Amino acid sequence: MGIHWSRFGAFLDMLTDRCATMCLLVVLCLFYPGWTFVFQLCMIIDIVSHWIHCQSSLMKGIDSHKKIDLAGNPILRHYYSNRMILFCMCAGNELFYASLYLLHFTSGPVVPLGPLSFGVFTAVCILCAPVALVKTTISIVQLYAACQNVVAIDVAERKEARADESAKKN
Numbered sequence: 001m002g003i004h005w006s007r008f009g010a011f012l013d014m015l016t017d018r019c020a021t022m023c024l025l026v027v028l029c030l031f032y033p034g035w036t037f038v039f040q041l042c043m044i045i046d047i048v049s050h051w052i053h054c055q056s057s058l059m060k061g062i063d064s065h066k067k068i069d070l071a072g073n074p075i076l077r078h079y080y081s082n083r084m085i086l087f088c089m090c091a092g093n094e095l096f097y098a099s100l101y102l103l104h105f106t107s108g109p110v111v112p113l114g115p116l117s118f119g120v121f122t123a124v125c126i127l128c129a130p131v132a133l134v135k136t137t138i139s140i141v142q143l144y145a146a147c148q149n150v151v152a153i154d155v156a157e158r159k160e161a162r163a164d165e166s167a168k169k170n
Contacts, residue, residue, distance in 0.1 A: 049143035092131030
């Protein structure tokens with residue numbers, strides 16, 4: 001809230017987030033080979049959506065990928081403008097992947113409920129799976145919105161170039 005990061009710090013923050021998640025997903029590919037394609041797809045969506053979103057932000061002259069046009073996409077507006085939503089989505093997504101990692105070794109401490117007993121890591125995984133799915137869906141929305149922004153910039157630049165060319169001819 002009161003912390004002011006440099007642009008370099010903002011890039012490092014996003015880069016370390018992406019790299020850490022990718023490393024975890026690569027390990028999950030090894031632990032759960034039947035799910036490799038799904039994990040690879042999650043990696044692609046995460047990297048591509050964030051990269052294009054950052055590039056479109058830079059092209060628009062916005063100094064942070066977390067600052068968005070409030071008149072833009074309502075899903076992204078709520079996601080980036082509400083710190084609690086952003087935190088819960090990111091934490092839930094990472095907890096889902098971390099619980100899958102831990103489940104490879106153990107189901108965790110058991111909550112004894114007789115025939116309904118369950119491991120804590122299993123419960124975390126089940127509870128966080130919908131969050132990870134929603135976060136991936138938001139990344140797809142982010143990718144689509146960023147592509148729309150880049151196309152709009154391209155169209156405006158080409159229109160301006162044509163107008164400049166016409167003015168030079170006259």
